[in-house]
Structure formats: C-alpha cells, structure tokens
Amino acid sequence: xxxxxLDVRNLSVDFHTSHGTVHAVRDVSWHLERxxxxxxxGESGSGKSVSASAILNLIDMPPGEIxxxxxxxxxxxxxxxxxxxxxKLNGHRIAMIFQDPLSHLNPVYSIGFQIAETMTAHxxxxxxxxxxxxxxxxxxxxxxxxxxxxxxPHQFSGGQRQRIMIAMALALKPDxxxxxxxxxxxxxxxxxQILALLEELQEETGMGLLLITHDLGVVAEIADRVxxxxxxQIVETGTAHEVYHNPxxxxxxxxxxxxxxxxxxxxxxxxxxxxxxEISDLAKHYGGFxxxxxxxxxVLPGESVAIVGESGSGKSxxxKTLLRLEEATSGQALFEGKDLLSMSAKEMFDIRxxxxxxxxxxxxxxxPRMSIYDIISxxxxxxxxxxxxxxxxxxxxxxxxxxxxxxxxxxxxPHQFSGGQRQRIAIARALALEPKLIxxxxxxxxxxxxxxxxxxxLLTDLQAQLGLSYLFIAHDLxxxxxxxxxxxxxKRGKIVEQGPVEQIFEAPREDYTRNLIxxxxxxxxxxxxxxxxxxxxxxxxxx
Amino acid sequence: xxxxxxxxAVASGISLVGLILLxxxxxxxxxxxxxxxxxxxxxxxxxxxFREIHGLNDPLIVQFFHYMGDLIRLDFGESIRRAxxxxxxxxxxxxxxxxxxxxxxxxxxxxxxxxxxxxxYYIGGIFDRIATFFSLIGASxxxxxxxxxxxxVFSVTLGWVPTSGTGTVWHWILPISVLFIRPFxxxxxxxxxxxxxxxxxxxxxxxxxxxxxxxxxxxVHALRNALLPVITVIGDQAAALLNxxxxxxxxxxxxxxxxxxIDSILQRDFTVVLAAxxxxxxxxxxxxxxxxxxxxxxxxxxRY
Numbered sequence: 006x007x008x009x010x011l012d013v014r015n016l017s018v019d020f021h022t023s024h025g026t027v028h029a030v031r032d033v034s035w036h037l038e039r040x041x042x043x044x045x046x047g048e049s050g051s052g053k054s055v056s057a058s059a060i061l062n063l064i065d066m067p068p069g070e071i072x073x074x075x076x077x078x079x080x081x082x083x084x085x086x087x088x089x090x091x092x093k094l095n096g097h098r099i100a101m102i103f104q105d106p107l108s109h110l111n112p113v114y115s116i117g118f119q120i121a122e123t124m125t126a127h128x129x130x131x132x133x134x135x136x137x138x139x140x141x142x143x144x145x146x147x148x149x150x151x152x153x154x155x156x157x158p159h160q161f162s163g164g165q166r167q168r169i170m171i172a173m174a175l176a177l178k179p180d181x182x183x184x185x186x187x188x189x190x191x192x193x194x195x196x197x198q199i200l201a202l203l204e205e206l207q208e209e210t211g212m213g214l215l216l217i218t219h220d221l222g223v224v225a226e227i228a229d230r231v232x233x234x235x236x237x238q239i240v241e242t243g244t245a246h247e248v249y250h251n252p253x254x255x256x257x258x259x260x261x262x263x264x265x266x267x268x269x270x271x272x273x274x275x276x277x278x279x280x281x282x283e284i285s286d287l288a289k290h291y292g293g294f295x296x297x298x299x300x301x302x303x304v305l306p307g308e309s310v311a312i313v314g315e316s317g318s319g320k321s322x323x324x325k326t327l328l329r330l331e332e333a334t335s336g337q338a339l340f341e342g343k344d345l346l347s348m349s350a351k352e353m354f355d356i357r358x359x360x361x362x363x364x365x366x367x368x369x370x371x372x373p374r375m376s377i378y379d380i381i382s383x384x385x386x387x388x389x390x391x392x393x394x395x396x397x398x399x400x401x402x403x404x405x406x407x408x409x410x411x412x413x414x415x416x417x418x419p420h421q422f423s424g425g426q427r428q429r430i431a432i433a434r435a436l437a438l439e440p441k442l443i444x445x446x447x448x449x450x451x452x453x454x455x456x457x458x459x460x461x462x463l464l465t466d467l468q469a470q471l472g473l474s475y476l477f478i479a480h481d482l483x484x485x486x487x488x489x490x491x492x493x494x495x496k497r498g499k500i501v502e503q504g505p506v507e508q509i510f511e512a513p514r515e516d517y518t519r520n521l522i523x524x525x526x527x528x529x530x531x532x533x534x535x536x537x538x539x540x541x542x543x544x545x546x547x548x
Numbered sequence: 549x550x551x552x553x554x555x556x557a558v559a560s561g562i563s564l565v566g567l568i569l570l571x572x573x574x575x576x577x578x579x580x581x582x583x584x585x586x587x588x589x590x591x592x593x594x595x596x597x598f599r600e601i602h603g604l605n606d607p608l609i610v611q612f613f614h615y616m617g618d619l620i621r622l623d624f625g626e627s628i629r630r631a632x633x634x635x636x637x638x639x640x641x642x643x644x645x646x647x648x649x650x651x652x653x654x655x656x657x658x659x660x661x662x663x664x665x666x667x668x669y670y671i672g673g674i675f676d677r678i679a680t681f682f683s684l685i686g687a688s689x690x691x692x693x694x695x696x697x698x699x700x701v702f703s704v705t706l707g708w709v710p711t712s713g714t715g716t717v718w719h720w721i722l723p724i725s726v727l728f729i730r731p732f733x734x735x736x737x738x739x740x741x742x743x744x745x746x747x748x749x750x751x752x753x754x755x756x757x758x759x760x761x762x763x764x765x766x767x768v769h770a771l772r773n774a775l776l777p778v779i780t781v782i783g784d785q786a787a788a789l790l791n792x793x794x795x796x797x798x799x800x801x802x803x804x805x806x807x808x809x810i811d812s813i814l815q816r817d818f819t820v821v822l823a824a825x826x827x828x829x830x831x832x833x834x835x836x837x838x839x840x841x842x843x844x845x846x847x848x849x850x851r852y
Contacts, residue, residue: 061756061757062756063753063756063757092759092761093759094759095756095757095758095759096757096758096759096760097759100757100758101754101757103750103753103754105750108749108750108751109750109751109753109754110751110754111751111754111755111769111773112751112773112847112848112849113772113773113846113847113848113849114768114769114772115848122755122758122760122764123758123759126758126759126760126761126764127759157848157849159848159849170754173754173758174757174758
C-alpha cells in the first residue's frame with residue numbers, strides 16, 4: 006500500500022448564494038499520511054473547513070458545488086463514488102468531530118445510543134454495541150461509564166461532551182479522524198487534556214489526524230505538518246516548525262506576528278489616586294449554589310483590570326451583579342464612592358452612563374434591523390440631556406472615526422460589516438455616553454487573531470486618549486498578558502490570586518494560576534514542547 | 549411530576565368554576581325556557597307549575613347554589629328537553645365526538661408528519677412544492693363551504709356516500725374527510741418548518757458524518773427534535789375537535805357534543821349546556837396533561 010491515505014488534488018468549491026457566487030476553496034491540494042497529524046490553519050472565511058466537509062460529503066449541493074478536483078482515499082476518488090458507498094465510508098473509515106459538541110450531539114437521545122449508532126449504522130448488531138460503547142467511554146475518560154452511558158448530552162460538561170464525540174468518532178477505529186476546531190469552545194486546561202487524548206489515540210490506532218484550526222498554539226502542540234489557508238487558497242505548507250520560524254508568505258508572517266503573548270507588559274498606573282471602582286466582599290448565591298463569594302477588587306482610573314478564569318469561575322456573574330443585571334446576595338461595590346448595589350433605580354439610571362458594556366458576540370448584541378446611526382444614537386435617546394438632537398449625527402460620525410470606521414457607513418446595517426468591524430461598532434456605542442468604565446465581557450474572543458490584535462490596540466488607544474478604565478473579562482491568558490495592567494484570577498466563584506500583570510505571569514503564587522498559564526498554548530512548537538514537559542512535571546509532582 | 553399534576557389540577561379546577569359561573573348566568577340571559585316547552589295557549593297556572601318543577605322560580609343566586617350543591621354530589625341535573633339526566637345525554641354525544649376526533653386526528657398526525665418531513669427533506673423539490681401548495685389550500689379552506697360542496701359532489705351528484713346521519717361506515721367518510729383538511733394543512737406546514745430547522749442542525753451533520761442512513765436521519769434524529777412545536781399545534785387542533793366540530797356536526801347531522809350544545813342553547817336546556825361544557829373542559833384538561841407528559845418523554849431536558 007504505497008498509495009497515500011488521503012490525497013486532495015486541485016479541489017475547488019463554489020457556493021452559490023443570493024449575493025452571488027463565493028469561491029470558497031480555489032485549487033487546493035494537500036495530502037495526509039497514516040499516523041500523521043496535518044493541521045489546516047486559517048481564519049474565519051478562509052475555507053479551511055470546506056475541504057474537510059467535502060471529504061465527508063457534508064456540503065449541501067446546492068448551494069455548494071465542487072467545480073473541479075479529486076479527493077483520493079487510498080487511491081480512489083471519493084467524488085466519483087455513489088452516495089451509498091460514501092455513506093459506508095463515513096464513520097467507518099473516515100470520522101469527524103466538531104467545534105461545539107453540545108449542538109453537535111442530539112439533545113434528545115442518550116449518549117450511549119448515539120455512540121452505538123456509529124456501529125449499528127455500519128451493520129453491527131445492537132446486542133454487541135453496549136459493552137463496546139461502555140468500553141469506549143472508559144477509554145476516553147468518562148467516569149462511571151457503565152451508568153453514564155444512559156445519560157443525555159446536557160448532563161455532561163463541555164470537555165466531557167467532546168470526549169463523547171471522540172468516542173463516537175473512534176467507535177469503528179477509522180483510518181482518518183477529521184477534527185474541526187475540536188477545542189475552541191473549551192477552557193485551556195480542558196483543551197490540553199483533549200489534545201493529549203487525541204494524540205494518545207492516534208498513537209494507539211495509527212490513524213491520520215486532520216486538524217482544522219485557527220489557533221497557532223494548537224498547531225504547535227499537536228501538528229506534524231501545517232497547511233495555511235487564506236481566502237480559499239493555500240498560501241503556505243510545511244512542518245509546524247518551519248512555518249512558525251520561517252514563514253514565507255506575508256499572510257503567515259502577519260498571522261504569527263499577531264499572536265498575543267509576547268508583547269511588552271503594561272506599566273502600572275499611579276496607585277495613589279482614588280479608585281474608580283471598589284468592590285468588597287461581593288457574593289452571589291443561586292439557592293444553595295455559590296456562584297460568587299468574597300470577591301474584593303479595585304479599579305483605578307485609566308487602568309485595565311483583567312478577570313481570568315475557566316468557565317464557571319464566576320467572572321461573568323461578577324460583571325452581571327455589578328451592573329445589577331443580577332441582584333447581589335451581599336457585598337458592596339463603590340463606584341466613585343457611591344454603592345452601586347444599594348442605589349435606587351433613579352440613581353442607577355444616571356450612573357449607567359458612566360459604566361458601559363461590550364459583549365462577546367457583536368452579531369447578537371447589535372440589533373440587525375437598526376442602522377449603525379440608530380444603534381449608536383439610541384444612547385442619546387435614552388439619556389436625552391447629553392446632546393441636542395442637531396448634533397447627534399456629527400457625534401456619531403466622530404465616534405465611528407474614533408473606532409476606525411468610515412463616517413459614510415452611518416446608514417449601513419450590522420450584517421454589512423465583518424466581525425471585527427461589528428465589535429468596533431459595539432465599542433462606539435459604548436463610547437457614545439462618554440463612560441468612565443467599560444466592562445468587556447470576552448469582547449474579543451469571538452474574533453480572529455489578527456482582528457483581536459487590532460481591537461485591543463483600539464481599546465488601548467482609547468484608554469490613552471480618554472482615560473478610560475476597563476474591566477476585561479477573558480479566558481485567553483496571552484491576550485490578557487499583552488493588554489492588562491493588573492490581573493485577577495478566579496476559580497469556582499472565588500478570587501484565588503490578584504496582582505500586577507508581571508507578577509501573575511512571571512511569578513504566580515497559586516498552583517491554579519500556574520496550571521492555567523502552563524496549559525495555554527504557545528505558537529512556537531519548541532516553546533510548546535517545553536511547556537508540555539513543565540505541565541507533565543507539575544502533574545507528577547504537585548507543589 | 550406528581551406535584552406538577554396536582555398544581556395543574558387545582559388551576560384547572562379554578563378555571564372550571566369560573567367557566568360554570570359565566571355560563572350559568574349568561575345562559576339565563578337568553579330567557580325563560582317555559583315559553584319554548586309549553587303550548588302557546590298554556591295557562592299561567594301550568595306555566596308556574598313547569599317553573600316550579602324545574603326550579604326556575606327561585607332567585608337566580610339560589611338556583612346557582614342549588615346547582616353547585618348538586619354538582620358536588622356529581623348530580624348534573626335533568627335535561628328539560630329529554631327528561632333524563634343531563635350527563636347521560638352529554639356523554640352519549642361526547643362519545644360520538646370523541647370517536648370522530650380520535651380517528652381524524654390519528655389520520656392527520658400520521659399523514660402530516662410523513663408529508664411534512666419529506667417535504668422538508670426534499671426542500672425546493674417537486675414533492676415539497678406539491679405538499680406546500682395543497683397544505684396551504686387545506687389550512688385556509690373554510691370548512692363549512694368544503695362540507696357543503698362535498699355533500700353536493702359526493703352525495704347528491706355521485707351518490708357515493710350518504711349526505712348525513714350515522715349508521716354505517718359510509719356515514720363517517722365525509723365528516724372525517726372534511727374535518728381532516730384544515731388540521732392536516734396546518735400541521736404539514738408546522739412539521740415542514742420545524743423539520744427544516746432540525747435537518748439543518750449540527751447534530752444532523754454529526755449523524756451524516758457517522759454514516760447514518762437517510763431514513764433514520766430524518767425520522768430518528770431530526771423528527772424527535774422537530775416534534776416539540778408540532779405537538780403544541782396538534783394539541784390545539786385536537787382541542788378544537790373535542791369541543792365538537794359544531795359546524796361540521798350540524799351540517800352532517802352528526803349527533804356529537806357540538807351539535808348537542810347548539811341544540812341545547814337554542815332549546816334553553818341549561819343543564820345540558822353546562823354539563824357539555826364541563827365534560828369538554830375536562831377532556832381538554834386531560835389532553836393538555838397528556839401533551840405535557842409527551843413533551844417530557846420526547847425531550848429529556850424537560851422535567852417537571
């Protein structure tokens with residue numbers, strides 16, 4: 006068998022949409038060998054997932070159309086096979102896992118049923134599947150597999166769900182596993198576990214692993230070779246090491262340069278002034294569940310304070326109780342000396358001007374039926390004393406230019422902008438009321454790396470111009486390292502450590518913080534190998 | 549689950565009492581039944597005697613408390629018209645309606661789910677277009693008109709089926725067919741819409757990547773998720789049928805509870821009207837419970 010396991014040759018895929026034809030993939034060629042991990046790296050819209058979907062016949066035609074090329078699986082062109090033959094390969098010889106395991110698992114069937122289905126769909130009788138399913142669950146590290154086999158997807162954590170997806174995909178020991186952003190929705194520590202599991206399973210079975218990702222860190226951690234894609238074309242191919250250290254194409258060079266985590270650390274702001282926000286002993290309980298307990302922190306004028314932690318650590322709860330979107334159970338939050346938590350609705354209304362929020366997903370937080378002018382000027386409608394109506398338009402134009410957008414786009418709608426531009430609009434909306442404090446809840450985590458860098462640069466510029474303070478909620482540590490003055494680390498509703506950014510990243514005191522930092526991925530394969538060794542040491546000899 | 553059922557029962561009980569209050573007093577507003585039952589030249593004395601027998605001489609509020617007192621002992625009163633217990637009259641009519649509704653809805657649900665699902669799977673194709681066209685017509689056709697045209701065509705002109713009444717299997721064909729049309733059209737539309745969403749979902753993509761065959765993808769993976777909104781509409785339509793398809797039963801002379809209710813209102817047979825309302829309300833309450841139970845069976849995330 007000297008034939009390549011998988012060989013994609015000159016593949017082009019078009020999508021015919023109401024806005025015209027999109028050439029999603031143009032003349033793309035790559036191949037995958039047994040036992041190899043190939044990463045396809047690209048940002049959103051680069052077409053990185055499309056060739057994988059084509060392999061599994063998952064492209065809906067129409068609107069999709071494969072205009073040229075072939076996909077050879079062990080020398081035979083998949084695109085020439087009948088639908089029934091391709092169905093028989095899917096799940097049996099070629100399997101796939103996806104980004105968001107919650108929506109990719111059927112909510113109304115037990116996980117046992119869904120794993121067994123991979124086997125029954127390929128002719129294994131039902132009676133044989135149960136024992137094998139439990140075995141698979143044990144193999145991917147689901148505790149109490151024998152009872153959990155009858156549970157439903159919503160009863161598992163995000164990391165466990167991805168393990169279940171992996172068990173489902175590997176049920177028949179496929180020759181190829183395609184993993185489409187398998188760890189993007191997961192916490193860093195869970196990401197490290199899932200990637201380690203994939204690597205182990207690959208060694209066990211000798212399968213070829215095709216990894217689709219936007220994250221250079223994931224590439225550094227696991228990939229042997231990498232294919233870099235940009236707007237439907239391959240711009241660069243090489244080993245992970247070559248591509249990181251010696252990128253040839255300007256796109257790759259920019260992408261690597263945009264990766265956060267090695268910029269200059271911010272200088273601390275003058276701590277002798279009165280803090281703008283002083284939170285003490287803030288707590289929020291839901292019934293018996295403690296979402297937040299004993300949280301105390303301060304934010305100085307002109308300071309960026311980052312709150313980091315894994316999902317469920319209480320960082321969003323903190324922001325919500327601060328804005329009174331949820332009522333705090335106890336504690337105090339002084340904003341310029343006045344307690345936000347005991348304020349009357351009237352006082353709170355006035356103070357909302359000074360505290361604004363930027364959310365994670367600008368697609369959802371901007372009303373799709375309002376023009377940019379309406380979205381931004383709505384702030385003046387709600388707070389009528391700020392600006393006479395005659396000046397609204399001039400002010401909106403000014404704000405748009407301030408966030409790097411063109412004033413003539415004022416009558417466009419959110420869908421006419423890209424993700425990064427939409428987040429700029431959301432920032433302009435927050436700035437409209439000339440706030441003193443902006444709470445950014447994962448404000449850049451939905452954006453591509455290069456766009457992230459731009460938006461963060463914008464936030465830093467605005468801070469220098471306007472003296473803004475930021476409360477920056479994030480899970481991405483390298484990003485926080487480049488942006489924040491001070492960092493607060495949260496775990497299970499409690500603050501475990503806080504301090505200047507330098508101290509947190511260079512001399513963390515808590516194991517939890519050290520673990521978080523060690524688990525975050527470096528884009529440099531050599532550095533990543535070093536971190537992995539450090540992490541293993543830490544697991545073996547906990548301090 | 550049990551405490552949920554308890555709460556629902558209490559809530560339904562309260563609305564039932566409100567309903568009785570409303571209907572009891574409103575129906576009295578239609579006038580005195582005495583004039584309808586006694587000959588025009590009946591003496592004032594015999595009229596008074598009639599009122600005395602049926603308790604119509606007491607003040608309204610006293611009549612109401614008498615009625616409620618009897619009701620607690622499950623005595624629904626006598627039908628003035630038929631001189632037998634009102635509840636017997638109603639249950640006889642209701643059993644006809646129940647059969648009609650059950651047969652119709654079974655056919656509707658089975659066919660609408662298959663047609664709607666396939667239309668969604670072959671979206672934009674010829675089957676989808678035909679299904680959408682006819683279901684839209686069905687959902688918007690006025691049933692009294694369809695009923696009359698059907699009688700003219702199939703009974704009068706072609707003579708295939710009887711025009712009205714009951715007795716043979718043939719008597720059932722027209723009422724069922726006419727009652728079928730609107731819920732079928734509506735539910736096909738809902739199933740189709742709901743299935744399009746479900747078939748475009750991420751878990752269906754997973755199933756395709758696993759190599760699951762087309763039929764289980766549509767009828768196992770997508771359908772069970774798509775059924776939740778569909779069940780709500782099915783319940784709504786079934787409730788309408790249980791209430792008695794008043795117009796259809798009247799046109800086809802079908803002795804169901806809908807026709808009974810109209811007749812009793814016209815005849816000022818108050819006890820029958822009240823009993824009919826209580827029986828149908830009870831049936832609808834039970835059906836809503838059934839739907840809630842179905843929800844939690846279909847979707848393990850729903851727990852009461």
